[in-house]
Amino acid sequence: MDAYIGDDSTGPVWAAPVGSAAPRDLCTDCGVSRSGDPKRCGKACQFIAPDYPGLEAQVHGRARDPARPDELFFGPFERMVRAALIQPSPGAQWTGITTRIGEKLLEGGHVDAVLTMAADPTDSWKPMPVLITKAEGMQAARGMRMGYAPLLALLEPARAKGYKRLAVIGIPCQIYALRALERELGFDRLYVIGTPCSDNTATEKFHDFLALLSDAPDTITYLEFRADYHVELRFADGRKKAVPFLQLPISKLPPDFFPLTCRTCVDYTNALSDITVGYMAGQGEQWLIVRNERGQELLNLLGDEVRISPVGSAGKRQGAVKGFMENVKRSAGGLPLRRMPGWLRPIVGWLMPRIGPKGLEFARTRVEMKAVETVIHLRREEPRRVKSMVPGHVWALVAPYGLTREEGEGGELSS
Ligand SMILES: Cc1cc2nc3c(=O)[nH]c(=O)nc-3n(C[C@H](O)[C@H](O)[C@H](O)COP(=O)(O)OP(=O)(O)OC[C@H]3O[C@@H](n4cnc5c(N)ncnc54)[C@H](O)[C@@H]3O)c2cc1C
Numbered sequence: 001m002d003a004y005i006g007d008d009s010t011g012p013v014w015a016a017p018v019g020s021a022a023p024r025d026l027c028t029d030c031g032v033s034r035s036g037d038p039k040r041c042g043k044a045c046q047f048i049a050p051d052y053p054g055l056e057a058q059v060h061g062r063a064r065d066p067a068r069p070d071e072l073f074f075g076p077f078e079r080m081v082r083a084a085l086i087q088p089s090p091g092a093q094w095t096g097i098t099t100r101i102g103e104k105l106l107e108g109g110h111v112d113a114v115l116t117m118a119a120d121p122t123d124s125w126k127p128m129p130v131l132i133t134k135a136e137g138m139q140a141a142r143g144m145r146m147g148y149a150p151l152l153a154l155l156e157p158a159r160a161k162g163y164k165r166l167a168v169i170g171i172p173c174q175i176y177a178l179r180a181l182e183r184e185l186g187f188d189r190l191y192v193i194g195t196p197c198s199d200n201t202a203t204e205k206f207h208d209f210l211a212l213l214s215d216a217p218d219t220i221t222y223l224e225f226r227a228d229y230h231v232e233l234r235f236a237d238g239r240k241k242a243v244p245f246l247q248l249p250i251s252k253l254p255p256d257f258f259p260l261t262c263r264t265c266v267d268y269t270n271a272l273s274d275i276t277v278g279y280m281a282g283q284g285e286q287w288l289i290v291r292n293e294r295g296q297e298l299l300n301l302l303g304d305e306v307r308i309s310p311v312g313s314a315g316k317r318q319g320a321v322k323g324f325m326e327n328v329k330r331s332a333g334g335l336p337l338r339r340m341p342g343w344l345r346p347i348v349g350w351l352m353p354r355i356g357p358k359g360l361e362f363a364r365t366r367v368e369m370k371a372v373e374t375v376i377h378l379r380r381e382e383p384r385r386v387k388s389m390v391p392g393h394v395w396a397l398v399a400p401y402g403l404t405r406e407e408g409e410g411g412e413l414s415s
């Protein structure tokens with residue numbers, strides 16, 4: 001059934017008008033600046049002075065543990081698995097685990113509402129924050145949209161409606177702010193389902209990218225960067241197309257295509273969620289990072305609807321990360337990217353899924369690339385922010401590539 005989206009509270013999917021955004025420098029408009037107290041950005045923002053160890057301890061009972069090396073990459077966790085819904089949900093980004101968890105929470109009466117994104121009625125690629133109160137309404141949230149929208153601006157309306165138990169589905173910069181403010185929000189129970197996020201940009205700019213991928217960009221209904229080094233496109237007429245990463249028109253994008261926020265954010269895998277639902281280590285399936293008891297409770301809700309298997313890992317990431325770092329340095333310095341000769345691309349494009357890092361090693365590769373990118377771009381564009389914005393775990397990730405703290409960039413690695 002089509003879910004209702006409107007500004008009254010009679011349907012299962014409720015979108016409210018939100019206040020205007022306060023002007024901010026580095027900002028992905030998570031919604032805090034539109035709330036009753038916009039000054040809370042100072043405490044809530046991951047782009048100002050994030051405290052990952054402190055919030056990890058608050059949420060999970062402990063910060064990431066250096067004795068468990070994968071926590072350096074992915075944040076604290078109890079277990080990681082590959083997973084797929086046995087009956088994939090049509091319209092979902094992968095098999096729809098995220099949506100199904102939301103449905104189960106509502107069906108079982110565990111929450112009063114789920115705060116998440118639906119598609120904006122004027123642009124199916126544009127996210128729009130909504131509060132969903134009935135399981136059937138979750139259908140409106142399925143799938144990935146590109147861009148950001150003020151998710152957390154609906155926290156105050158949720159409280160005003162008397163919702164005490166809330167689930168929030170969000171990307172890392174939204175979940176950081178949510179956790180930083182959690183204690184003062186006054187909800188009795190909060191379930192947090194996070195997805196990884198990287199390389200996001202404003203929806204308007206994303207449309208320019210779609211226009212480079214097809215003569216009929218409006219017919220593209222789905223896009224995903226898969227772990228087999230291909231981008232999958234789906235079209236309105238049911239066609240599917242897989243484009244090797246190397247064939248993407250990335251070099252035709254303007255230098256400001258990705259905003260500085262998304263080139264420098266430090267939490268790819270949403271370390272403050274109860275459960276992260278991604279795909280990077282899934283080798284074609286979904287990848288779940290269960291971070292605490294509440295995350296396990298959320299996974300348990302799926303019962304035998306979900307197929308679980310161990311995560312795998314293969315290959316070596318160092319060469320790929322080094323090559324990436326050299327290119328980031330060139331582009332940050334205004335130099336053209338070192339591009340592979342045209343004749344070599346199809347060969348390397350064929351080889352990458354076969355010999356490139358896979359499973360957990362692929363996920364580690366992407367997290368290290370993002371960490372490298374953060375340090376290089378921030379140093380170049382906002383050097384004064386390096387000290388407060390780059391947490392210790394990021395410095396530890398980039399150290400093997402020769403990027404170490406310089407004078408004025410902060411102290412001990414454990415912070
Ligand atoms: C911009 C972006 C980049 C991503 N990059 C990666 C990545 O690099 N690696 C990786 O493993 N996973 C990434 N993901 C997550 C991945 O695309 C899937 O969303 C996730 O694996 C869940 O799949 P699913 O089938 O369970 O989701 P579904 O059941 O289809 O549910 C998707 C959920 O995501 C929410 N959502 C969609 N778009 C947005 C948005 N723009 N902002 C906030 N919430 C949104 C929806 O409201 C819905 O609740 C990214 C997601 C986004 C939004």
Ligand code: SF4
Binds near residue numbers: 177
């Ligand atoms: S991202 Fe959120 S917390 Fe940060 S400045 Fe923007 S509105 Fe404020």
Ligand code: SF4
Binds near residue numbers: 171174198261
């Ligand atoms: S890439 Fe980072 S900053 Fe940008 S939208 Fe995603 S989580 Fe937020």
